[in-house]
Structures are given as structure tokens and as C-alpha cells.
Amino acid sequence: MSKFASALIAWQRRHGRKGLPWQGTRDPYRIWLSEVMLQQTQVATVIPYYKRFIVAYPNAAALAAAPEDDVLALWAGLGYYARGRNLHAASRLVAKTGFPRTAEAIAELPGIGRSTAAAIAAFAYGERAAILDGNVKRVLSRCFAVEEERRLWPLAESLLPRKGMETYTQALMDLGATVCTRTKPRCQRCPVRNACAARKEGRISELPAPRARKTLPRKEVTWLVLRHGTEVLMEKRPAVGIWGGLWCFPEAESGAKGTPLEPLEHGFTHFRLRIHPLLRDLHSKPVQAESPGRLWINLAEVLGAAIPAPVKKLAMRLMG
Numbered sequence: 535m536s537k538f539a540s541a542l543i544a545w546q547r548r549h550g551r552k553g554l555p556w557q558g559t560r561d562p563y564r565i566w567l568s569e570v571m572l573q574q575t576q577v578a579t580v581i582p583y584y585k586r587f588i589v590a591y592p593n594a595a596a597l598a599a600a601p602e603d604d605v606l607a608l609w610a611g612l613g614y615y616a617r618g619r620n621l622h623a624a625s626r627l628v629a630k631t632g633f634p635r636t637a638e639a640i641a642e643l644p645g646i647g648r649s650t651a652a653a654i655a656a657f658a659y660g661e662r663a664a665i666l667d668g669n670v671k672r673v674l675s676r677c678f679a680v681e682e683e684r685r686l687w688p689l690a691e692s693l694l695p696r697k698g699m700e701t702y703t704q705a706l707m708d709l710g711a712t713v714c715t716r717t718k719p720r721c722q723r724c725p726v727r728n729a730c731a732a733r734k735e736g737r738i739s740e741l742p743a744p745r746a747r748k749t750l751p752r753k754e755v756t757w758l759v760l761r762h763g764t765e766v767l768m769e770k771r772p773a774v775g776i777w778g779g780l781w782c783f784p785e786a787e788s789g790a791k792g793t794p795l796e797p798l799e800h801g802f803t804h805f806r807l808r809i810h811p812l813l814r815d816l817h818s819k820p821v822q823a824e825s826p827g828r829l830w831i832n833l834a835e836v837l838g839a840a841i842p843a844p845v846k847k848l849a850m851r852l853m854g
Contacts, residue, residue, distance in 0.1 A: 538677070538726055539695040539702055545725035546705035551577075551712070555584055557704075562633040562658040563594050566640075569650050570617050573667075577711070583612050597622060598629035606779050606840030615842070619779055620645025637663040656703040664690035665703055669710025675742035676714060679731035683742075750801075756810045758786035759795070761852070762819050765830045768839070776802065777842045784828070786812055795851070798844045809844055813852075 554577065556568035567587060571580045590608055591597035597605065602622055609618035624643040634640045636659075641651035649670075652663035666674075666686055674686055674693075695702050713720045719738060721727050732738045760767040769784040771777045786792075792812030800807045819830060831839065836849045 535695045535697075536693050538693050538729070539698075541725040542705035542709065543695065543698050543701045546701050546708060549723070550701075550705055550708040555581060555588075560658055562654060563628070564588065565657045566633070566646075566654050567621070569653050570621050570645065571612065573617060573650065574614060575612065579612070583609070591625075594625045594628040594633065597625040602779060603840050607838065610780070610840055610846070611843060613843075615777060615780060617645055619773070633658075635659060637661055653703060653707075656699045660699050662694045662696070662699055664694055665706060666690050667707070667710075669714075670706045672716065672742055673706060673710045673714045676719075676732035676738060677726055677730045679735065679737065679741065681741065681743050751805045752808060753805050754808045754810065756786040756790065756812060757783035757848075758790050758792065759783050759811050759813045759848070759852070760816060761813060762816045762830065764834070765819075765832050766836065766849075766852070768829055768831050768836065770827045780840050780842050780845075781829075781831075781836070782842065782845050783811065783848070795848070798847060800842075800844045807844075809848075811848055 554568075556564055559565065568580070568584055571584055571587075587608055591600060591605075600622070602619065605622045606615065606618050609615060612618070620643075624645060627643065628634075634643065635655075637648075637651045637655035640646055640654050641648055643651075646654075649665045649667050652661075652665045653667075655661035655663050656665070664687065670690065671683070671686055674680060674689055678689060680686055680689060709724070713723050721730070721733055721738070724730065727733055732741045767784065768781045771780050771782055773779050790812055792814040795811040795813055798809040798811070800809065833849055833853050837846060841849070
């Protein structure tokens with residue numbers, strides 16, 4: 535076993551994160567669920583969602599049998615909604631054939647990449663498979679002074695221990711998340727600080743090499759909020775695109791009239807969205823308004839539906 539791996543394993547047993555709701559199990563379904571939720575999302579945010587999800591859908595069969603609207607409603611607020619749709623689609627495959635037993639096979643499920651598949655295989659089956667999420671890239675880049683990202687996969691694979699894969703994998707995750715952080719790393723707590731090339735060379739802030747920051751483009755959209763008493767007209771978004779499968783207010787056509795409400799701002803990975811709501815109170819429901827994919831929904835029920843964060847915020851404003 536490499537000195538790097540043995541140091542991380544020893545550190546994890548003493549100082550690593552313990553007691554997380556998805557730890558202490560070999561159930562691949564629970565591990566898979568947690569790893570998908572943890573993609574680009576912090577542990578503290580994931581925990582309540584994970585707990586609710588496990589209660590509602592304790593296994594792949596239960597998830598596969600659920601309507602997509604119910605699944606996305608439970609996912610609402612966690613962001614990156616394609617994860618929820620892919621999880622639901624994959625659960626139908628798993629319910630039929632059982633959970634795959636190798637990282638290579640797990641990576642064939644919808645929404646699962648190489649690193650996520652390796653983490654699931656390591657925790658569920660003890661497979662020797664390398665992970666390389668953002669936190670791990672940072673740890674390896676700094677410790678071994680690696681600037682080229684293409685060199686990180688071979689390095690990660692060369693460091694794998696022959697035993698203790700679960701502990702080693704968790705150690706890498708924990709070290710990057712709690713010690714070798716992007717800013718203000720806690721080097722004094724690091725188990726490999728004496729071997730860290732970035733620390734020796736004074737290059738911690740340089741590694742990994744920062745990507746050029748791009749100014750995010752801004753997009754604007756107008757929502758038409760048709761209200762009849764305590765009901766509003768909602769529209770289900772297409773499966774492909776932002777907020778796919780979620781319920782939103784219909785987008786207004788050019789020249790639409792209504793009372794302007796306070797705009798909403800929402801950030802995506804590649805752009806920022808500014809939303810201009812137009813409120814129109816109706817004395818009666820237009821027959822043509824409700825059509826396939828559109829429904830009149832009570833405002834109180836909107837909050838429990840599969841909706842993105844800006845819709846929830848606007849619905850709460852409308853409720854006063």
C-alpha cells in the first residue's frame with residue numbers, strides 16, 4: 535500500500551466524517567442515491583433530502599413505481615433536476631435486472647459518470663476503482679503538483695490500496711471537502727502535509743490550475759401569472775431543457791399585458807436568468823387556457839408540486 539493511501543486511511547478512521555445517513559451500509563441503492571444527490575451539492579444540503587427520499591422510496595422498486603411528478607416534487611429545491619429524472623429512469627432498469635455489480639456496469643446507468651460509478655462500486659462492493667470528483671482533483675493536484683488534468687486519472691489509479699477501499703475512498707472525499715479546501719485549506723490538519731508538493735513549493739493557491747472565469751450571459755423571460763381566486767395556471771416544462779418535467783408559470787408572448795411584479799433572479803451553471811412576472815386576475819377561467827400540460831392549481835398545492843425555486847418563491851409572494 536502506498537504511503538499516501540495508508541496515511542489517508544489512518545486519518546479517516548480518526549478524523550473523517552462519520553454518522554452520515556448513507557454511511558454504514560452496503561446497500562447499493564442507498565449508496566447510489568446519496569452519490570447522485572451529492573453531485574455538485576454540499577452534504578448539509580443533501581441530508582434532509584436523502585432522509586425524505588429513503589422514507590418515500592426505500593428501494594429501487596418503490597422508486598420505479600412512483601410517478602415522475604412525485605419524484606420531482608420530492609427533489610424540488612435540490613437543483614440539477616436532470617439528476618432526479620435520470621435517477622427515476624435508472625431505477626426502472628435496476629428494478630427489472632438488479633443493481634449492477636461493477637463500476638463499469640454502473641456507469642452505464644442514466645446520469646452516472648465514471649467517478650460516481652467508482653464511488654458506488656467501492657462503497658457497495660469494495661471494488662478497487664478510482665474516483666476523481668472536484669475535491670479529489672484538488673487533493674491530488676496539490677499533493678503531487680499535477681497541473682494537467684489528463685494526468686490525474688492514471689495517478690488516482692496508481693494510488694489505490696489493495697484493501698480498505700471504502701475507507702480510502704471516503705478519506706479522499708473528506709480530505710477535499712473539509713481540509714484541502716479551495717480557499718483557506720487547513721494544511722496543519724492534513725495527514726499528507728509533509729509530502730505535499732504544493733505546500734513545499736508555496737503553490738497551494740496555484741493548484742489545481744484555475745480555469746479562466748467567464749462572465750455568465752444573462753437571459754430574460756416573462757412569466758404570465760393567470761390567477762382566478764386562489765388558483766393559478768401552471769404549465770409542465772418539456773422533459774428536455776431547464777427545469778425539465780417541472781411545473782412553472784407559462785412564458786408570456788411578446789406584448790402580453792398584466793401587472794408587473796418584482797423580478798426574480800436565478801443562477802444556472804452557464805447563465806443567469808432574470809424573470810419578469812406579469813399578474814393578471816381573471817373573473818372566469820378561459821376554456822382554452824387549460825390544455826394538455828397545463829392545469830389550474832390551488833396556490834397552496836403549488837408549493838407541494840414539482841416546482842423550481844423561483845416558482846416557489848413567487849407562489850409564496852402571491853399567498854401573501
